[in-house]
Amino acid sequence: MRLQRPLAVVSIAPLHTGCPALVGLDNDYTSGGGPDSSPEAGNVGDGTVPRDGRAFGDARTGRDAHTKVDAAKDSSSHAHDAATDASPFPGDSSSPLDSAHPDACGASCPCPGGQTRCGSSCVDLQTDPSNCGACGQSCAAASPSSASCADARCIVTLASSGGYGAGITVDATSVYWSNGGAVLKVPLGGGSVTTLESDPSEQPLKVAVTGSSVYWTSFLGQLATTSIGGGAVTTLVSTGLPTPPPYFLTLDASFLYWTTQTDNTIGTVVKRSLAGGAVTTLASGQDLSSDIAVYGGTVFWANAGTGAAGTGSVVALTAAGLTTIAGAQTAPYAVATDGQNVYWTSGTEPGDVLQVDVSGGTITTLATGQAEPSGIAVDGTNVYWANANGNGVMSVPIGGGTAVTVAIPTAAQFVAVDATSIYFTTENATGGVYKVTPK
Numbered sequence: 095m096r097l098q099r100p101l102a103v104v105s106i107a108p109l110h111t112g113c114p115a116l117v118g119l120d121n122d123y124t125s126g127g128g129p130d131s132s133p134e135a136g137n138v139g140d141g142t143v144p145r146d147g148r149a150f151g152d153a154r155t156g157r158d159a160h161t162k163v164d165a166a167k168d169s170s171s172h173a174h175d176a177a178t179d180a181s182p183f184p185g186d187s188s189s190p191l192d193s194a195h196p197d198a199c200g201a202s203c204p205c206p207g208g209q210t211r212c213g214s215s216c217v218d219l220q221t222d223p224s225n226c227g228a229c230g231q232s233c234a235a236a237s238p239s240s241a242s243c244a245d246a247r248c249i250v251t252l253a254s255s256g257g258y259g260a261g262i263t264v265d266a267t268s269v270y271w272s273n274g275g276a277v278l279k280v281p282l283g284g285g286s287v288t289t290l291e292s293d294p295s296e297q298p299l300k301v302a303v304t305g306s307s308v309y310w311t312s313f314l315g316q317l318a319t320t321s322i323g324g325g326a327v328t329t330l331v332s333t334g335l336p337t338p339p340p341y342f343l344t345l346d347a348s349f350l351y352w353t354t355q356t357d358n359t360i361g362t363v364v365k366r367s368l369a370g371g372a373v374t375t376l377a378s379g380q381d382l383s384s385d386i387a388v389y390g391g392t393v394f395w396a397n398a399g400t401g402a403a404g405t406g407s408v409v410a411l412t413a414a415g416l417t418t419i420a421g422a423q424t425a426p427y428a429v430a431t432d433g434q435n436v437y438w439t440s441g442t443e444p445g446d447v448l449q450v451d452v453s454g455g456t457i458t459t460l461a462t463g464q465a466e467p468s469g470i471a472v473d474g475t476n477v478y479w480a481n482a483n484g485n486g487v488m489s490v491p492i493g494g495g496t497a498v499t500v501a502i503p504t505a506a507q508f509v510a511v512d513a514t515s516i517y518f519t520t521e522n523a524t525g526g527v528y529k530v531t532p533k
Contacts, residue, residue, distance in 0.1 A: 203216075208220075210225075210229070212225045212229035212230065213229070217229075219246055220243070220244070220245055220246050221243050221244065222243060223241065223242065223243045223248075226243035226246065226247070226248045227243075227246035227247065227248075227532065231248075233248035233249075233250075233531075234248075235250045235251075235252070235283060235284030235285075236281065236283050236284040236285035237284075237285070238284075238285075238286070239251060239252050239253065239280070239283075239284025239285060240284075241284070247500070247501070247530050247531065247532065248529075248530070248531045249501060249528060249529075249530050250283075250284055250528065250529040250530075250531075251526055251527075251528055252269060252280045252284050252517075252526070252527045252528060252529055253278065253280050253287045253526055253527045254525070254526040255271075255273045255276075255278060255287065255525060255526065255527065256273060256525050257273035257274040257275055257521070257525045258273060258274035258507070258521045258525060259271060259272075259273060259507040259508060259518075259519020259520050259521055259525050259526075259527065260272045260273070260274055260298070260299045260300065260507070260508070260519070261298075261299055261300035261301040261310070261343075261508055261519075262301065262469075262508045262509065262510045262517055262518065262519050262527065263301050263302055263303050263510050264282070264303075264510050264511075264512050264517055265303050265322070267281065267282060268280065268281055268282060268322070269281075269282060269510075269517050269527060269529070270290075270301050270303050270308050270322075271301060271508075271519050271527050272298040272299060272300070272301050272310055273519075273525055274294075274297055274298070274299075275292065275293075275294035275297070275298070276289050276290075276291060276292040276293075276294070276298065277289075277290045277291040277292075277298050277301060277308065277310050277320075278290060279308070279322070280527065282512075282515075282529070284529075288324055289324075290308060290320050290322075290324050291310070291318065291320060291327050293312075295314065296312040296313070296314050296316050297312055297313035297314060298310045298311070298312045298313075299311045299312060299313055299341065299342075299343075300341070300342050300343040300352075301343070302343050302344055302345045302350070303322060304345055304347070304368070306321055306322055306323075307319050307320070307321060307322065307368075308320060308321075308322050309330075309343065309345065309350060310343070311339070311340035311341060311342070311343045311352060312339070312340070313339060314339060315331075315332060315333035315339035315340070316329055316331065316332050316333075316339070316340070317329070317330045317331035317332075317340045317343075317350070317352065317366075318330060330350075330366065330370075331366070331373065339354060339355075340352045340353075340354060341353050341354055341355055341383075341384070342383075342384055342385045342386045342395075343386070344386050344387055344388050345368070345388070346388050346391075347368075348367065348368060349365045349366065349367055349368060349388075350365060350366050350367075350368060351363070351364070351365045351376075351386055351388055351393055352364060352365075352386065353380075353383040353384060353385070353386050353395055354383070355382060355383065355384075359381075359382055360378075360379060360380070360381075360382070361379075361380035361381065361382050361383025361384075361397065362375060362377065362378045362379075362380065362383065363375070363376040363377040363378075363380060363383055363386065363393065363395055363411070364376060365393075376393060376411055377409070377411060377416060380395075380397050380409070381397040381398070381399050381400075381405070381406070381407070382397060382398040382399060382400075383395050383396070383397050383398075384396045384397070384398050384426070384427050384428070384429075384441075385427060385428045385429040385438075386429065387429045387430055387431045387436070388431075389431045389432070389433040389452075390433055391412075391413070392410055392411065392412045392452065393410070393411045394408065394409065394410050394411075394419075394429055394431055394436050394452075395408075395409055395429060396408050396409075396423075396426035396427060396428070396429045396438055397409060397426070398425050398426060398427060398441070399423070399425065401424075401425045401442070402424075403424045404422040404423070404424065405423075405424075405425075406422075406423040406424060406425050406426045406440075407420060407421045407422075407423055407426070408420035408423060408426055408429065408436060408438055408450065410436070410452065410453075410454075417453075417454065418454075419436060419450055419451075419452070419453065419454035419455075420436075420438075420448070420450045420454070420457055423438075423440065423448075424440050424442055424446075425440050425441045425442050425445075426438045426439070426440055426441075427439050427440065427441030427467075427468065428441070428467075428468060428469050428470040428479070428508075429470065430470045430471050430472045430477070431452065431472070432472050432473075432474070432492075433452065434451070434452060435449045435450060435451055435452060435492065436449065436450055436451075436452055437449045437460070437470055437472055437477050438470065439464075439467035439468060439469075439470050439479055440467065441466060441467065441468065442466065443464075443465055443466040443483055444462065444463045444464060444465065445464045445465070445466055445467045446459055446460075446461065446462050446464065446467070447459075447460040447461040447464060447467055447470070447477065447479055447488075447490065448460060449477070449492070449493070458493065458494055459494075460477055460490045460494055460497070461479075461488065461490055461497045464479070464481050464485055464488070465481040465482070465483040465484035465485045466481060466482040466483040466484075467479050467480070467481055467482070468480045468481070468482040468506065468507050468508060469506075469507055469508030469509045469518070469519075470509065471509045471510055471511045471516070472492070472511075473511050473513075473533070475491065475492065476489045476490060476491055476492065476533065477489065477490055477491075477492060478500065478509050478511060478516055478533070479509060480506035480507055480508060480509050480518050480519075481506060482505055482506060482507060482521070483505070485499070485502075486499050486500065486501050486502035486503060486506060487499070487500045487501045487502075487503065487506050487509060487516065487518050487530070488500060489516075489533065500516055500530055500533065501516075501518070501528065501530050503518070503520045503526075503528060504520060504522050505520050505521045505522050505525075506518050506519070506520050507519045507520060507521050511533060514531055514532060514533065515529050515530060515531040515532070515533060516529070516530050516533045517529050517530075518530075
């Protein structure tokens with residue numbers, strides 16, 4: 095009678111957190127043959143022992159899995175036997191304990207609830223900075239900025255500049271904002287902050303950027319510009335008080351547009367060529383004009399009114415003239431457009447987020463019960479806004495749907511978006527600038 099080659103005695107402990115221990119590989123093995131026939135001796139079908147590269151749950155018993163040695167294996171060379179004996183499963187060259195998968199069960203190892211396998215590790219995609227939202231998706235920032243992964247989003251603290259985050263915009267390389275005392279910028283990926291202008295007495299407010307120049311308004315009546323790289327500041331408009339100062343600001347390829355306010359009541363909408371020249375009044379006698387947006391030559395702005403229900407409006411100025419596209423509104427404040435619709439926030443608490451076609455018509459309420467909604471932005475899919483008194487930074491699909499929380503900062507103020515991320519400012523003792531990816 096042919097004698098079987100003795101089987102190696104192997105004891106294996108779990109090698110990776112979250113992977114099950116391999117059971118049944120103990121003193122049940124003897125020099126005379128296979129494992130004990132007891133059902134407790136490690137059945138492959140009990141979901142604990144992988145075999146021949148199959149998934150857990152093979153119906154064969156441990157005896158079947160370890161005693162079938164064919165003639166080819168018996169006639170193999172001593173070198174082959176040595177390699178076979180080194181495996182925890184004699185005769186099995188497809189052991190899961192290979193160099194590519196050092197844990198007990200390799201890439202097929204199930205992870206604990208709430209975790210996902212990325213390579214040879216089980217990770218929480220909700221919080222893991224190396225796998226934030228997806229395997230291999232890093233959440234990091236250049237120093238001194240910092241980053242953390244929360245809810246599968248990478249939240250980067252770009253800067254903690256303090257003060258009132260009065261305005262924010264982005265271009266292909268940097269984020270620009272004002273904090274009520276300076277105009278600043280930081281790279282999109284974080285890093286050192288550059289001060290473009292610092293004059294607390296002027297109290298810079300809204301910021302816009304195009305090409306190689308950045309523009310801003312100030313509470314004390316100035317409209318100024320400098321290079322995006324910094325340098326000399328050029329004053330374009332200097333009204334001083336009580337002459338209506340520039341307030342909200344936007345631009346297109348040819349013009350700067352801004353609104354003014356007199357004694358927090360009467361407003362004016364004006365424009366000036368980027369190339370210079372005189373200021374042109376587009377509309378006067380507006381009822382507390384606030385934010386302004388432009389698309390394809392049409393200018394949109396919000397008139398806050400007295401703040402009482404029904405006293406505000408959203409207005410469009412086209413080549414055909416001035417049109418109220420949303421009347422009887424309550425304190426409309428921030429405005430954005432994508433050329434199809436106009437979107438705005440009502441700066442009250444509770445407040446709403448709304449949209450209407452650029453030519454007017456039925457008004458769609460996108461969100462209600464918001465905690466003093468402030469700045470607003472839009473891309474091709476969603477509308478984003480900041481709640482200044484809670485609720486955080488939110489988004490909702492264009493046209494309506496479920497509003498979701500993107501981030502929960504303290505006293506969020508204004509927002510901007512690019513193709514991948516949303517950026518926002520806050521107002522508090524450490525008022526900062528933040529980036530959230532994905533949107």
